[in-house]
Amino acid sequence: MGYWSKLSRTQYAWLAGTAVAMCAVVAIGWALQPRSKEAIPEGITTAMSLREIAPRLKTTGKALARELELPLSTSMRTPVSELGISEQTLNETVVHLASHHGTGLKYFVFAALVLGGLVFLTQLGRPADSPSSERRRWYPRTPYILALLVAAGVCGFALGKSPNPMEGAVKLFKAMVGLQPSVPAVVLAFMFFAALAVVGNKLVCGWACPFGALQELVYSLPLLRSLKRRKVPFVLSNSIRAGLFVLMLLLLFGVVGGRRGFVLYHGINPFNLFNLEFESLSMLLTVVAALVLSLGVYRPFCQFICPFGLISWVLERVSLNRIKVDHSRCNQCGSCIRACPLEAAKHLVAGKLLAADCYSCARCLTVCPSDAISYGSVFSSRPPSLTQPPREGVPET
Known part of the structure; x- marks a missing residue:
């Protein structure tokens, strides 16, 4: 009760108002959510061309060609049967693409979590009536752990892999080679995640990203404490992350490998965990390795691999x-x-x-x-007295 008893009336007003606002944001997203699930398109056969099939799957011909492991330069008008694609392969691809459309509700849950984190950090973390001697009671872990559980449980397992910050970044570059059907939608999605990273320092990564939340929860377990004291040098982790990002661009645009459209991150996308679907062994190994390493290393996937992690670091x-x-x-x-x-x-x-x-x-x-x-x-030179009273013995300036 130490923390809660020290909150001021104003802070309780912030708490109540934020809870209402978060619920309202999610409720709006729920109201805008289509009530019926999209059916898998029927009547798609190998007698059809990529140009005919792609619109029915809400994708582009190039994206469909990549899913079928065809070069991006493949003719869009040729029947896919003449491209060596079997009926079974086409059907599997249709089911895969149709089941990977994201839910718009996740954007609202992301926004609600970031809002909650921002208010907690700026207004509620330090009780107004708590002196410096009680600093260990400030910023209790419970709200943060609850946010992580919601991020992993709701934004992850309940609502599926898409959308997510990592794919929001990758799709922006995929759109540049024709792998996304709606460039404006991709740009808006990226700007949304970028805005959440800017409003509060990497808040979308720290408080709302489902796979980031899983890593944080694993790291928070009281295990391997001596190992956790050893931190990975930032110059090493960021060099690897930036190097992978540059390599992704070189492969995507065909500068390396000579085949445009290859997306490096597809084979190591841990967000597939939330659909319980691993298209390759490398995906499964990435998830297992990241979570096991999280026992002693802080957010290893975020540190070493995630492209949005790199972008949000710049932001x-x-x-x-x-x-x-x-x-x-x-x-x-x-x-x-x-x-x-x-x-x-x-x-x-x-x-x-x-x-x-x-x-x-x-x-x-x-x-x-x-x-x-x-x-x-960043616009205030000193924190508000409500959340940051001066320490004892230090005069106000």
């Missing part, structure tokens, strides 16, 4: 709400650096411009003995 430079360090108060004790699962706190304390990824997990916000760390808007 951290313009995020509107983030961890802030008051260097005039910092005594270089290193408490935040030890609490941070990555090198983000280390880089922020050192004032590095290109700091490591910060997933807004709030671990560092409960350990600073000099009140030098806060979470808030």
Whole structure:
């Protein structure tokens, strides 16, 4: 009861208002959701051409060619039977593509989770009536764990793999080679995820991404604590992640391999877990490896592979709400650096411009003995007194 009893009336108003707003956002998404599931198109045969089949599957001819393992330069007017495609192969592809259309409700759940995380971090994490001596009670883990469970359970297993931040980034580049039927829709989806990453520092990654949530939950288990103290150097993890991203672009545009349309991330897409569908052994191995490594390594897939993780790291430079360090108060004790699962706190304390990824997990916000760390808007020089009272013995400036 220590945390809840210290919240002010204003903070309780924030809590109630945010809960209502989150429910309203999800309710709007639910109301806009089609009530009936799309049926798998019938009457598609190998006598039809790619040009005839693609619109019925809401895809492009090039995307269909890639699914059938045909070159993107394949004739769109030739019957697929003449392209060496059997009736069974075509039927399997039709079922696969028809079952992979995402649900729009997920966008609203993503937005609700980010809203909840943002309000918790900026308004509710530190009770207004709590002195610095009670810092260990600030930013309780329960709201964060609940958000992670909703992210994995609802945005993942309940609503399926799509849409998700990783595919939102990859589809943007797939559209450039004709693999997406609606370029505006792809651009809007990417902008949506990017906006959620900007409104709060990687909040969509830290609080709403379903596979990121699974990794976070596994990492939070009280196991291998000595291993968790050893952090992967950011220069190593980010170099691998950026290298894979560049390789993806070279393969996608045919600069390497000579075959346009090859998407590197398809074979290692862990979000297939949420459809319980693994199209290749590499997908299954990626999921298993990421979750096992998460026992001792913080979000390994996010650190080493995820293309949206790389993009959202770049967007951290313009995020509107983030961890802030008051260097005039910092005594270089290193408490935040030890609490941070990555090198983000280390880089922020050192004032590095290109700091490591910060997933807004709030671990560092409960350990600073000099009140030098806060979470808030980049436009405020000092946190609001409601959520960040000055520490005892330090005069107001």
